[in-house]
Amino acid sequence: MTDIVQVKDLTKRYDNGFEALSGVNLNIREGEIIALLGPNGAGKTTLISTICGITQASAGSVTVGGHDIVEDYRRARSMIGLVPQETHVESFEKVVRTVQFSRGLFGKRRDDALVEKVLRSLSLWEKKDSKLMQLSGGMKRRVLIAKALAHEPRVLFLDEPTAGVDVELRKDMWEVVRGLKEQGVTIILTTHYIEEAEAMADRIGIINKGQISLVEEKDALMRRLGQKTLQIELAEAVEAVPEALSHLPLTAEGGRLVYSYDSQSDHTGITGLLNEIRDAGLQMTDLQTRQSSLEEIFVSLVKEDA
Amino acid sequence: MNLYAIKAIYIFEMSRFFRTLWQSIVSPVVSTSLYFVVFGAAIGSRIDQVEGVSYGAFIVPGLIMLSVMTQATTNASFGIYFPKFIGTIYEHLSAPVSFLEITLGYVGAAATKALFIGSVILLTAYLFVDIRIQHPLAMVAFLILTCTSFALLGFIIGIWAGNFEQLQLIPLLVITPLVFLGGSFYSISMLPPVWQTITLFNPVVYLISGFRWAFFGTADVPVGLSLLAIAGFTAICLATIAWIFKTGWRLRD
Known part of the structure; x- marks a missing residue:
């Protein structure tokens, strides 16, 4: 072109x-x-x-x-x-x-x-x-x-x-x-x-x-910049990431666990993550994935510039 | 040459004129009639002939000039100021047009309007006084040149003006006094010698003198000088406009 x-x-x-x-x-x-x-x-x-x-x-x-x-x-x-x-x-x-x-x-x-x-x-x-x-x-x-x-x-x-x-x-x-x-x-x-x-x-x-x-x-x-997140709803809300899962890239937000990953990658780590959560004895009630919008990308880029 | 652009601007400007045609005609006709009643009938009856012409007829060229200069200036200044004021000027600035084409469109339209009004005043004058034009071609030429040169001046004023007050300032403070003091209603020879000399610095004197010569064959200054003055004035205006568009003064950031 x-x-x-x-x-x-x-x-x-x-x-x-x-x-x-x-x-x-x-x-x-x-x-x-x-x-x-x-x-x-x-x-x-x-x-x-x-x-x-x-x-x-x-x-x-x-x-x-x-x-x-x-x-x-x-x-x-x-x-x-x-x-x-x-x-x-x-x-x-x-x-x-x-x-x-x-x-x-x-x-x-x-x-x-x-x-x-x-x-x-x-x-x-x-x-x-x-x-x-x-x-x-x-x-x-x-x-x-x-x-x-x-x-x-x-x-x-x-x-x-x-x-x-x-x-x-x-x-x-x-x-x-x-x-x-x-x-x-x-x-x-x-x-x-x-x-x-x-x-x-x-x-x-x-x-x-x-x-x-x-x-x-x-x-x-x-x-490239659009990260995907997996939000894991638990039967019992958590304040922080449980000790058993602390080695994973997880955060606790509003009682839920949030996992950030690259959806384009061959290995998202989702299967392993879910297994580990189950093994830790936590009961999952809902799962949601979210793609960050252009707006979030934009805000983060402009912030970096500032 | 972008002829379609010149035509587009010209037609656009003229259509505004035709939208308010009656206002455009009535106002000069009324004001001219008033001048004839006051200067021609009331005062003029007590004034002898001026240079062999009855006073009523003598003031006709000056009256036409007064209106034509004011009309040409205000029409051209308003024409270019208005798009600046409402913001539509962006279109002219982003179009493939040169300064000459924009100027021709606006100035051509303003000059046409002034010419039209000048003709209306001349026709009105025929109702009041007996006029015979000795050099009709020269009369038309002087009229067109004056319309054009003052439209150029108005165009510059329109670009310069930052508000409506400024738009009216120059016609009011400069043109009207110059025309009144330029021998519209008297012959320069009627002034005391000192004022006769001072008056020669007024450019309008040359225009009115030349125009009056075309009517009656008598002039305050030689006709050649009048033509030279008009040519000089036009050249200065054109050069100023060329500079404005080159630098973008008051037009482009």
């Missing part, structure tokens, strides 16, 4: 000395969905704004489709669609006209059929003649997506696409994004909702304090 976006040593220092990005390196593969996770103020939006041309980089370079975003900004930007975090819209403008405007602004000939297709795919066609101020927040966000797609970009940046969107719309939005991926659009999304990254992304990038601390395949990341 080729890299469609290449970010090299990108640094953004503001006039007041604050460094929002400190030498970011990131390659984005064509056709993937990559989620950038990070706490507030980590530099997610600055990164996107710099790639899209809204913010000027202090150092480093970015290419999109091989075109430098400064030297060859026309070709680079033609390939990019941006859905910003805030739902800023021209209140008095009609949906269909604002989408046509975006297409024109990006140098494309008017194409009513394409605009209709985009609006239909986002369930906006019925609202095409509504003024933007008449739309709900979720609908406005869809309009922003439609505007970003109006010039048929190959790379789409979604900055917190589901912030402030209710659960149902969020799921709809995920469907929309998956549909775009199927059409071959590369998608970069930033999010606070780890659930979102977990549900959609092929790769996860973690950004913290202006640096990318990790980029990895989501599944591999979860496998």
